[in-house]
Structures are given as structure tokens and as C-alpha cells.
Amino acid sequence: MHCIRDAVKKGDEAILHSLSDIVDILNSNMKALFQHYMDEDGPQGATVLMQGVQMMTAGFAELEAVANGGALPSVERAGVRRVLAAYQV
DSSP: OHHHHHHHHHHHHHHHHHHHHHHHHHHHHHHHHHHHHHHHHTHHHHHHHHHHHHHHHHHHHHHHHHHHTTOSOHHHHHHHHHHHHHHOO
């Protein structure tokens, strides 16, 4: 039984590590996208940026509600919280 538990824990850790890496890549790509529109479009790019920020903020609030709601097991809650912390610059 201990072998199975250890394998599951290692699998969870690998998934969370992979998710963190994906979040870092996504964050970098989003920053580059916003920078592209800000440099190219001037004031119109600022509007796009603000809309993007509002959408991301709403999404993060929803994720935080899920993490704090108790619907997820503790390991998954910790993973969601790490993802949210990665985006809070």
C-alpha cells in the first residue's frame, strides 16, 4: 500500500511541477502579446490590455474561489494556489 501511495504522491508532484512550468510559459507569452499590442496600436492597444487584465482578474477570482471552496483535495488546492501566486506579480 505504501508503494502505491508514494507513486501517487510522486505523480501529483510531477503534475504540479509541469503545471507550474506551463503557467510560466503562458505568462511569458501573454506579456509578449500585450507588449506587441501596446507598442503597435498606441491608445487602442491600451484598451486591449485593460480588457485582458479584467478578464484575467475575473478568471483568477474564480480559481481562488474554487481553491478556497473546499471542493478540491488539499494537494490540488495547493497546486491551484501556487498557480495563482505565480501570476501575482
